[in-house]
Amino acid sequence: MADFTPTARTTLKRLPRRGSFERELIYSILDEGLVCHVGFVHNNHPVVIPTAYGRTGEHLYIHGSKASRMMSALRDGADVSVTVTLLDGLVLARSAFHHSMNYRSVVIFGKVSEVLDRAEKTEALRCFTEHIVKGRWADVRPPTKAELDGTTVLSLTLEEASAKVRTGPPLDDEEDYQLPIWAGVLQLRTVAGELSPDPRLPDGIESPTYLREYRRAL
Amino acid sequence: MADFTPTARTTLKRLPRRGSFERELIYSILDEGLVCHVGFVHNNHPVVIPTAYGRTGEHLYIHGSKASRMMSALRDGADVSVTVTLLDGLVLARSAFHHSMNYRSVVIFGKVSEVLDRAEKTEALRCFTEHIVKGRWADVRPPTKAELDGTTVLSLTLEEASAKVRTGPPLDDEEDYQLPIWAGVLQLRTVAGELSPDPRLPDGIESPTYLREYRRAL
Numbered sequence: 080m081a082d083f084t085p086t087a088r089t090t091l092k093r094l095p096r097r098g099s100f101e102r103e104l105i106y107s108i109l110d111e112g113l114v115c116h117v118g119f120v121h122n123n124h125p126v127v128i129p130t131a132y133g134r135t136g137e138h139l140y141i142h143g144s145k146a147s148r149m150m151s152a153l154r155d156g157a158d159v160s161v162t163v164t165l166l167d168g169l170v171l172a173r174s175a176f177h178h179s180m181n182y183r184s185v186v187i188f189g190k191v192s193e194v195l196d197r198a199e200k201t202e203a204l205r206c207f208t209e210h211i212v213k214g215r216w217a218d219v220r221p222p223t224k225a226e227l228d229g230t231t232v233l234s235l236t237l238e239e240a241s242a243k244v245r246t247g248p249p250l251d252d253e254e255d256y257q258l259p260i261w262a263g264v265l266q267l268r269t270v271a272g273e274l275s276p277d278p279r280l281p282d283g284i285e286s287p288t289y290l291r292e293y294r295r296a297l
Numbered sequence: 298m299a300d301f302t303p304t305a306r307t308t309l310k311r312l313p314r315r316g317s318f319e320r321e322l323i324y325s326i327l328d329e330g331l332v333c334h335v336g337f338v339h340n341n342h343p344v345v346i347p348t349a350y351g352r353t354g355e356h357l358y359i360h361g362s363k364a365s366r367m368m369s370a371l372r373d374g375a376d377v378s379v380t381v382t383l384l385d386g387l388v389l390a391r392s393a394f395h396h397s398m399n400y401r402s403v404v405i406f407g408k409v410s411e412v413l414d415r416a417e418k419t420e421a422l423r424c425f426t427e428h429i430v431k432g433r434w435a436d437v438r439p440p441t442k443a444e445l446d447g448t449t450v451l452s453l454t455l456e457e458a459s460a461k462v463r464t465g466p467p468l469d470d471e472e473d474y475q476l477p478i479w480a481g482v483l484q485l486r487t488v489a490g491e492l493s494p495d496p497r498l499p500d501g502i503e504s505p506t507y508l509r510e511y512r513r514a515l
Contacts, residue, residue: 088344093364113398113485114382118336118345126306127336127345129382129402146311164332164347166487171508174438175426176448180331184347208393218478220392230394248495260436261502265511266490267331269384276481277466284479290389293483 089241099242108185109134112163119159121152133206139235140203150231155193162186168267172249173260187240191233203232214289269295307459317460326403327352330381337377339370351424358421360450368449373411380404386485390467391478405458409451421450432507487513
């Protein structure tokens with residue numbers, strides 16, 4: 080499938096070489112991230128809320144209780160900006176000024192549409208579940224009609240999207256390279272730690288392999 | 298110092314027990330995070346951009362090149378929503394519907410003001426550097442006047458802020474607890490990995506202890 084088409088708001092004004100419209104890169108960032116930040120305008124003010132999401136093809140799904148503020152603000156057709164950021168490292172330069180971070184981020188612009196069809200809502204919930212833990216959907220109790228009806232699912236078509244990526248060592252001013260200051264990158268990773276069983280879990284239920292061997296980076 | 302005062306937009310409509318206005322908690326989340334998501338309105342559309350930040354007392358600082366889109370959009374007095382999210386775990390319930398995440402997040406509302414005074418700008422740059430790596434400022438080449446003049450620093454006073462926190466095991470429907478499905482929490486952590494020296498680093502410059510022993514969680 081073709082890459083994304085640059086628009087005025089997805090084209091970087093500064094350091095354009097860090098920007099990308101490559102579909103494969105954008106999808107890989109969206110698929111590795113766990114939380115997106117949804118920005119919208121409410122009563123003329125900007126609001127940014129972190130939330131879970133899932134992607135199927137060209138659709139990004141978010142969801143929430145009908146009673147939540149975000150879901151009541153994000154009526155069908157609401158204008159949003161959705162951002163996913165993966166932090167890869169701290170960039171330690173010789174000068175304070177050139178300190179930076181290595182990261183991969185995606186910014187999406189568009190209008191959400193509400194998913195009303197129960198089959199598509201179920202597919203969106205499958206997508207959320209599989210997004211956080213691949214293999215999980217087959218093991219869990221599927222959603223009931225009442226659960227589906229109490230959940231608002233919003234779909235955002237991936238049309239106007241761009242990635243921004245920084246990698247590699249610090250970029251210092253030429254005359255600073257001779258300074259006797261350690262410089263480089265401290266890599267950062269999100270790792271799975273302990274698996275804490277629910278205190279109400281009956282004896283004899285083994286933790287599944289997809290959790291014991293969980294790794295986020297794809 | 299007193300806790301934050303709830304306002305209409307920082308009061309949770311749903312699950313209010315997850316919300317907090319406690320100053321100490323809010324500061325601890327801001328101090329542990331590395332990236333914030335800044336939301337603003339540009340040409341009537343919401344925009345969300347990830348960026349580094351620092352905090353001193355009641356002030357949160359963000360910065361960027363004068364040439365960047367965010368900094369040209371965020372003129373003095375611009376209305377913003379700034380969000381910091383720490384992801385602590387994946388919450389695996391017995392039902393698809395009750396899957397969740399454990400997290401700590403802060404949402405701030407306010408208007409930014411531009412820092413023009415060079416001494417305060419230097420203090421803000423110190424704050425950014427120390428925010429990512431405590432102890433780093435003393436080792437680096439300090440900013441020059443030209444660097445300070447080319448950087449826009451914005452300050453956001455922490456007045457309207459709230460935290461939202463989810464911890465603990467999944468909360469399933471009572472009748473689902475008997476299902477033979479593993480449930481619990483997979484803890485997630487951000488950890489420091491390899492320290493990659495700049496390829497241009499001269500021999501004999503040792504990496505500092507504050508990097509070799511770097512830990513993010515406070």
